[in-house]
Amino acid sequence: MVLSKTSSESDISVHSTFASRYVRSSLPRFKLPENSSPKEATYQNINDELMLDGNPRLNLASFVTTWMEPECDKLMTDSMNKNYVDMEEYPVTTDFQNRCVNMIAHLFNAPLGETETAVGVGTVGSSEAIMLAGLAFKRKWQNKRRAEGKPVDKPNIVTGANVQVCWKKFARYFEVQLKEVKLTDGYYVMDPVKAVEMVDENTICVAAILGSTLNGEFEDVKLINDLLVEKNKWDTAIHVDAASGGFIAPFIYPEIEWDFRLPLVKSINVSGHKYGLVYAGIGWNIWRSKEDLPDELIFHINYLGADQPTFTLNFSKGSSQVIGQYYQFIRHGFEGYRNIMMNCRDNAMVLKEGLEMTGKFNIVSKDIGVPLVAFSLKDNSRHDEFEVSEMLRRFNWIVPAYTMPKDAEHVTVLRIVVRDDFTRTLAERLVDDIKTVLKLLDNLPSKFQELSLESKRNREE
Numbered sequence: 001m002v003l004s005k006t007s008s009e010s011d012i013s014v015h016s017t018f019a020s021r022y023v024r025s026s027l028p029r030f031k032l033p034e035n036s037s038p039k040e041a042t043y044q045n046i047n048d049e050l051m052l053d054g055n056p057r058l059n060l061a062s063f064v065t066t067w068m069e070p071e072c073d074k075l076m077t078d079s080m081n082k083n084y085v086d087m088e089e090y091p092v093t094t095d096f097q098n099r100c101v102n103m104i105a106h107l108f109n110a111p112l113g114e115t116e117t118a119v120g121v122g123t124v125g126s127s128e129a130i131m132l133a134g135l136a137f138k139r140k141w142q143n144k145r146r147a148e149g150k151p152v153d154k155p156n157i158v159t160g161a162n163v164q165v166c167w168k169k170f171a172r173y174f175e176v177q178l179k180e181v182k183l184t185d186g187y188y189v190m191d192p193v194k195a196v197e198m199v200d201e202n203t204i205c206v207a208a209i210l211g212s213t214l215n216g217e218f219e220d221v222k223l224i225n226d227l228l229v230e231k232n233k234w235d236t237a238i239h240v241d242a243a244s245g246g247f248i249a250p251f252i253y254p255e256i257e258w259d260f261r262l263p264l265v266k267s268i269n270v271s272g273h274k275y276g277l278v279y280a281g282i283g284w285n286i287w288r289s290k291e292d293l294p295d296e297l298i299f300h301i302n303y304l305g306a307d308q309p310t311f312t313l314n315f316s317k318g319s320s321q322v323i324g325q326y327y328q329f330i331r332h333g334f335e336g337y338r339n340i341m342m343n344c345r346d347n348a349m350v351l352k353e354g355l356e357m358t359g360k361f362n363i364v365s366k367d368i369g370v371p372l373v374a375f376s377l378k379d380n381s382r383h384d385e386f387e388v389s390e391m392l393r394r395f396n397w398i399v400p401a402y403t404m405p406k407d408a409e410h411v412t413v414l415r416i417v418v419r420d421d422f423t424r425t426l427a428e429r430l431v432d433d434i435k436t437v438l439k440l441l442d443n444l445p446s447k448f449q450e451l452s453l454e455s456k457r458n459r460e461e
């Protein structure tokens, strides 16, 4: 039998992918390929290119979960073909989401009876949750103003200049002004006194952050609440952006009052995919009560005789994340979450102490807050934080460096987020690697010297 050239070359069920023509041309980038490819070669090519991405477990820039138990992975992969929006077809999945909403609302001390259902929604992340929360505040404010015969064209939100970018998106997409409280040197969260001074009749809410993205610090929601109660001519309410802190404070800082225990806190968002311990793609928004979510924003779907209210920006989405969240709640319970968060905090402390011992860094994160360490070089005249970050990549660590927002932009920090899958052994190795990096940098000419050497060479040429 004579095999034609093409069949012998393309039959990769006989030949290895690496003996086939599929490794001799690069993958298309612009146009859909004309022909199909065998699945083995497609897998190999895509898998191999993906090897060049960083290792998510070593990505210490991110708050987002990078490890879950194999049993949960299985539940999640098994449900990848379930569209969450088909609530009539998948009533159990819908029920899981509702149970999660109840559990989170109770965790945040919503004023609910033991078996009363809470008001809240599962979202793609805190960003979508914040859009929905913002829309509810805006509509409530508009309804009130219209009833009083007052203009509704200039709504604003008072917040710190340290807000996460999703608030800026909300402001631009939904035409609400952000009145930002300026940061100052050494104080990187919203000042409650200045915030309350900025509140006016057009303020739809004050947005406080439990766990600032920049340095993990908790804003003083209680003080904001108390100052607002004193001032409150306009019944201004508070939203708490607890994207990362919402699954930390209830477990290890139960004495901090930041949630629905404070009367002016009307809604709270939290990212299920951060310290909620689920892979990327889930967040939650919880409202204090029905009165805080204007009914005209809710679309009602009837399924199996029950009323299923929906309030989301998108329609279709996967179900896996909801199932993963329910798994984590059942699996860990309060005790498990508490142990995990204490481990994160302890490992963050070891990291912080290790960095302090080098004598080279200022720590700008707080001991109470999100378990992360944000730090800057005491002396960055020869080498700066960006070089430390770059050099750490050689040791496989991904540690970002960034400048603080306006009014503190001369401060550059490195930030290491401690997640549940970051062990003591890794923390200690990281400290050792940072020490090595400092030594290596010491032996290199500074950026400034490099530049002057280069210009000298150029002149000589």
Ligand SMILES: *Cc1c(COP(=O)(O)O)cnc(C)c1O
Pocket (backbone or CB within 6 Å): 063, 124, 125, 126, 127, 128, 164, 166, 209, 211, 212, 213, 241, 242, 243, 244, 271, 282, 283
């Ligand atoms: C991460 C974060 C967000 C955005 O959350 P996603 O879940 O990634 O959409 C908003 N606010 C704060 C404070 C955050 O840390």
